[in-house]
Amino acid sequence: EAGVAQSPRYKIIEKRQSVAFWCNPISGHATLYWYQQILGQGPKLLIQFQNNGVVDDSQLPKDRFSAERLKGVDSTLKIQPAKLEDSAVYLCASSLDHFPGELFFGEGSRLTVL
Amino acid sequence: DAKTTQPPSMDCAEGRAANLPCNHSTISGNEYVYWYRQIHSQGPQYIIHGLKNNETNEMASLIITEDRKSSTLILPHATLRDTAVYYCIGVDYGGSQGNLIFGKGTKLSVKP
Numbered sequence: 001e002a003g004v005a006q007s008p009r010y011k012i013i014e015k016r017q018s019v020a021f022w023c024n025p026i027s028g029h030a031t032l033y034w035y036q037q038i039l040g041q042g043p044k045l046l047i048q049f050q051n052n053g054v055v056d057d058s059q060l061p062k063d064r065f066s067a068e069r070l071k072g073v074d075s076t077l078k079i080q081p082a083k084l085e086d087s088a089v090y091l092c093a094s095s096l097d098h099f100p101g102e103l104f105f106g107e108g109s110r111l112t113v114l
Numbered sequence: 115d116a117k118t119t120q121p122p123s124m125d126c127a128e129g130r131a132a133n134l135p136c137n138h139s140t141i142s143g144n145e146y147v148y149w150y151r152q153i154h155s156q157g158p159q160y161i162i163h164g165l166k167n168n169e170t171n172e173m174a175s176l177i178i179t180e181d182r183k184s185s186t187l188i189l190p191h192a193t194l195r196d197t198a199v200y201y202c203i204g205v206d207y208g209g210s211q212g213n214l215i216f217g218k219g220t221k222l223s224v225k226p
Contacts, residue, residue, distance in 0.1 A: 004157075033213075040218075041218060042199075042201060042216030042217050042218055042219055043158065043214075043216045044216070045213055045214070045215070048213060056213060091157050091158075093157070093158075101146055101148045101163055101203075101205035101214065102148075102160050102163070103158070103160065103214060104160070105156075105157025105158050105159070106157050107155075107156055107157055108156075108157050
């Protein structure tokens, strides 16, 4: 079974530039999550989708971050404009509805903002 | 905020059992205790979960105290590949639909 796919694995940008990350969840998983993990900390939830609807985006800095999940499958997370403090690993995860605590994570996209 | 507390780091000798403690005295009666681990440069990986009873799978065992205020994850025969950060997380099936709130976890170092 294919896992959660993310791209790109690494991205380096200047502050105030924009960046987009892509995630393809495990087939059949209705729920998709984006987490931000700053070095030395545990992952922090940014946004949670169920199918193509947003369940929780309370931690998403909406002035610069946006996310969408068109057709309830793939998802993109965009940052515009980026700040230095956005340097982090962005993790995508998916889960089946009836196992809400069992998330499958991708390898993450590491962003460095200079 | 995370509802669990864990020691920041632990060491374990290769081949010995690794016992990772977690305090969760404030979790509700509906909250399951989940354990994940994160190997360097990878995403977190699910290990095991439980509510009241002890649980065992091919990766680990989970011992939950009768009062549910704490639990211990046991890796019976630790290998070098078990070196990782281990997270203990409370998950409420009835509320957050699986929103995992990660703390800083325990960094387990398995030494030869």
